[in-house]
Amino acid sequence: MTKPTFLIVGASLTGAKAAEELRAQGFDGRVTLIGAEAERPYERPPLTKDYLRGESERAQAYVHPDDFYAQQEIELETGTRVTAIEPGKVRLHDGRQLGYDRLLLATGAEPRRLDVPGADLDGIYYLRTLADCDLLRARLEAGGRVVTVGAGWIGSEFAASARQRGLEVTVVDPQPLPNERIFGRDVGVFYRDVHAQHGVTQLLGDGVDSFEGEGEGEVVAVRTTSGRRIECDFAVVGIGVVPRAGLASAAGLEVANGIVVNDKLQTSVPRIFAAGDVANAWHPFYRERIRVEHWANALHQGPAAARAMLGQPVSYDHIPYFFSDQYDVGMEYSGYAPSWDEVVFRGDRSGGEFVAFWLRDGHIQAGMNVNVWDVNEHVQALIRARQPVAAAVLADPGTPLDELARKLAAGS
Ligand code: NAP
Numbered sequence: 182m183t184k185p186t187f188l189i190v191g192a193s194l195t196g197a198k199a200a201e202e203l204r205a206q207g208f209d210g211r212v213t214l215i216g217a218e219a220e221r222p223y224e225r226p227p228l229t230k231d232y233l234r235g236e237s238e239r240a241q242a243y244v245h246p247d248d249f250y251a252q253q254e255i256e257l258e259t260g261t262r263v264t265a266i267e268p269g270k271v272r273l274h275d276g277r278q279l280g281y282d283r284l285l286l287a288t289g290a291e292p293r294r295l296d297v298p299g300a301d302l303d304g305i306y307y308l309r310t311l312a313d314c315d316l317l318r319a320r321l322e323a324g325g326r327v328v329t330v331g332a333g334w335i336g337s338e339f340a341a342s343a344r345q346r347g348l349e350v351t352v353v354d355p356q357p358l359p360n361e362r363i364f365g366r367d368v369g370v371f372y373r374d375v376h377a378q379h380g381v382t383q384l385l386g387d388g389v390d391s392f393e394g395e396g397e398g399e400v401v402a403v404r405t406t407s408g409r410r411i412e413c414d415f416a417v418v419g420i421g422v423v424p425r426a427g428l429a430s431a432a433g434l435e436v437a438n439g440i441v442v443n444d445k446l447q448t449s450v451p452r453i454f455a456a457g458d459v460a461n462a463w464h465p466f467y468r469e470r471i472r473v474e475h476w477a478n479a480l481h482q483g484p485a486a487a488r489a490m491l492g493q494p495v496s497y498d499h500i501p502y503f504f505s506d507q508y509d510v511g512m513e514y515s516g517y518a519p520s521w522d523e524v525v526f527r528g529d530r531s532g533g534e535f536v537a538f539w540l541r542d543g544h545i546q547a548g549m550n551v552n553v554w555d556v557n558e559h560v561q562a563l564i565r566a567r568q569p570v571a572a573a574v575l576a577d578p579g580t581p582l583d584e585l586a587r588k589l590a591a592g593s
Pocket of ligand 1: 419421475506
């Protein structure tokens with residue numbers, strides 16, 4: 182009997198961890214991991230932080246050592262693009278076809294492009310891939326003035342790294358505060374102030390009208406919608422990402438804000454799975470579909486999809502988690518809070534050491550520890566308890582969070 186072939190499209194963190202898990206679970210069929218980039222799988226967090234700043238080596242960004250894939254008999258095909266998914270096989274850009282018994286789509290997301298006059302000038306960068314990061318690492322090395330378009334995660338972390346390397350940084354974002362949709366006003370103000378204290382000029386509530394070029398077509402200034410002109414040596418655009426679901430939708434899979442999957446990470450075609458940034462997955466804890474664009478989701482959802490492909494019982498219910506480091510401010514956020522009616526703080530907000538909780542109807546939806554450590558698992562336990570909690574108790578540092586989580590979980 183021929184052994185089955187499990188094909189993974191997307192040689193990302195999700196894809197690499199899925200391939201690793203297939204072997205860890207003893208799967209001895211064929212595992213093929215296909216990636217469009219020339220690189221073997223790497224992790225993205227260093228691309229806005231230590232690697233970007235020149236503080237860590239390229240080798241540290243990779244998910245696995247170079248010889249891992251051969252050792253594990255994982256056929257890694259980099260520089261290879263899948264052009265179509267058909268029943269039981271995929272077509273590749275070079276005309277080849279590869280058969281599959283199970284298929285995992287870990288195709289990720291791609292940067293949303295800014296569509297304004299001058300957006301094609303040289304010196305305007307996006308930051309998504311290791312190759313993008315290499316270019317920006319060199320720009321940071323050279324110094325100068327940069328405009329960052331977007332005060333989301335890319336904008337905020339890039340701005341912090343660029344300031345740490347001594348560049349002049351201006352951030353432009355139509356929102357009044359950094360990441361306000363996620364944080365709300367008070368935490369948004371906290372992060373705005375952190376960037377202001379580190380010398381970032383923040384043009385919030387302002388957008389980009391156009392880029393101005395000179396000479397060989399190199400950007401020299403950004404014009405904003407409010408009429409300002411900011412001179413720069415280069416610009417970085419981080420205005421969100423779009424899930425790469427084109428292949429899936431062309432193949433007739435259900436697509437809505439990414440590839441729709443159940444809690445087993447299975448698409449509308451039972452032998453095709455999806456995980457990572459591209460997967461809009463039914464979440465059994467939240468009882469709705471959510472698509473999470475963060476590192477921890479890639480790390481955990483890839484292996485979960487691998488187990489589901491092997492027919493093991495899977496119900497992916499991780500509480501979404503992410504972290505961010507900006508200057509000397511580190512944080513971890515857990516939960517999912519598309520809306521809330523109250524934000525409760527515990528600790529010293531002005532001193533930058535606190536935990537914030539987002540509550541709806543007295544229930545904790547999300548929590549974030551800022552320069553306070555070893556509490557995030559308690560934050561997750563508080564969320565999982567799904568019990569109402571008094572704001573005063575939550576805010577009281579005299580009540581340890583682990584104790585409170587235990588009490589809530591016990592329903593007392
Ligand atoms: P993002 O976090 O979604 O933030 C995009 C920001 O750009 C938002 O504030 C958005 O405002 C703003 N924006 C939208 N259109 C704009 C425009 N025309 N001009 C100026 N600003 C505009 O996306 P990102 O920063 O590009 O990050 C890309 C992906 O990488 C995301 O999935 C993110 O989660 C991930 N990432 C994560 C981390 C981390 O976990 N620490 C770090 C880096 C990147 P609106 O809200 O109004 O659209």
